[in-house]
Amino acid sequence: MRVVIAEDDALLREGLALLLSGEGFEVAAAVPDPDAFMKAVAEHQPDVAVVDVRMPPTHTDEGIRAAVEARRLHPKLAVLVLSAYVEQAFATELLAGGANGIGYLLKERVGRVGEFMSALERVAAGGTAIDPEVVGQLFTRRDGPLDRLTSRELEVLAAMAEGLGNAAIAERLVVTEGAVHKHIRSIFAKLDLSPADRVDRRVAAVLHYLDA
């Protein structure tokens, strides 16, 4: 799988390239700023891009804007955005054009290589990976309808919002897929959401609901 890395911090860029190539990715380019990133994407047509939020010149949200722009130009490109801190507004902005092939994770998640790789692969395959921290922020801001959910259902909802599929949810919660399926139906009913089959639609629906 071909990947392009955009990260302004040299050490981290090198570390990411080292890690990803060690895991069998082909690192087509590792660049330090948004302009070089746009060129690298056009040139290498990677399957997935890993992008830091803060990059020159202003070190604010260049990465988000570069990711949105790259996806506008290359709709098939999957993008995983890494950030030193998570801001739910950034997630909303990223997901505005659809949740398929989008990831938004805290930088240090990279250290949990197994989980990070599965998130990256999920995103590359058109799925979604939202950082648990973002989901947590959305949960703390809500009350009301969420009170109607059981604690198990809340766990399932959080996992859904992160972009996990049924099998992965079942694995995380150590239950059967059938049980997960049942929980999800119950959640959608309680929250008045129309059931969605595709995971990315489901993430979008859940996040949209939480963000509303």
Next chain:
Amino acid sequence: MMRNAVEALDRLAGGLGTAVLALAIMACWLIAGTAALFWVGLPLLPAVLSMTRAVADMERSRLSRWGEPVLSPYQTAIEHLSWQEALRAARRDPATWRDLRWLGLHATSGLGLGLLGIAFPIMAVRDLTFPLWYGMLPETETTSTLYLPIDSWTGVAGTALIGLAWPLLALTIGPGMATLQALPGRRLLAPHPSVDLSHRIAELTATRAGALQAHAAELRRIERSLHDGAQNRLVAVVVLVAAARRALDRDPATAGPALDRAQDAAETALSELRGVVRGILPPILQDRGLAGALTALASDCPVPCKVSVGELGVLPLSVETTAYFTVAEALTNVAKHSGAAHARVALRRRGRTLRVEIEDDGRGGAAERDGSGLTGIRRRVAAHDGVLTLTSPDGGPTRIEVELACVS
């Protein structure tokens, strides 16, 4: 007691200086005023007015050094107005009339008291040493101070005894005279009680906004250096350690380089954290006090720098910190831009004012741009009711003076 007397004489002498100037300006008023009667003198008046304000401001800062600060009361600056507008603005400003009353009093009674004040030490020296040189006097000079006849030994000894009286006078009534001399200035040069508060409130609002802005900029800087510096370094450590661990599983020989880099990254993170902490509150201030901290700053400065610190007493921490960052910023600029061969840092405390001076012998021409470090320092200083003055003519030298009020 002795110190009080010396201080009183110092104050009286300083007052004499402004009193002489006041007298000169009175003369200017007389000339310009007479000319104004025939209209031709009218455009001269704003110039005399500016001079009056300048001397009044000198007196204000002089008085502020010796006690309660005397604030500037003017409602409008007249420097950039046409002469008609300047006259109109000055006529409306009650401070103008108070200035003039002060000018009259200070040029007369202030002058007299000042002269008397400096006469004490001169007379003391004259009379005490009288026995040594009276023999050289011409025959016609037969009386001394207080018209004591000096035709006899007792007369000479008596004069020397009078010499002892002068220091005694300086000790007893000197301080009172100094206070009396300062009285018109304290009464008339400070803003009128009714305008004082509104002025002060406007000033406080402005400096508070400045302080908050400086504070916010400071927080932003800290957040930046934590997120983009130390945190990035730590993430790199995490990523590199993860890579090393995966490499260990595959081929242990390949893990070494990743671990080496992880260690480098961790060490960089530590040194960046130290930098951030130093930027918030330098630990050295606590450990060595302001004088020690400034000496350390100076020895870090690539330009040779001499530090002289007077008796400072106990300073509030916020004043110490502001003084420290002022010097730090100034020395950074000296090292970066001045091309100087020497720099000098001086700190003195006078009453409630801490005075910080930084000077270099570089090429000068320093300007304060918006967003420069100096602007942040200026806001910080203003929050302490202080003033920062930058003088840097082309060709040098560059000089930064800061006065901070030491009230916690």
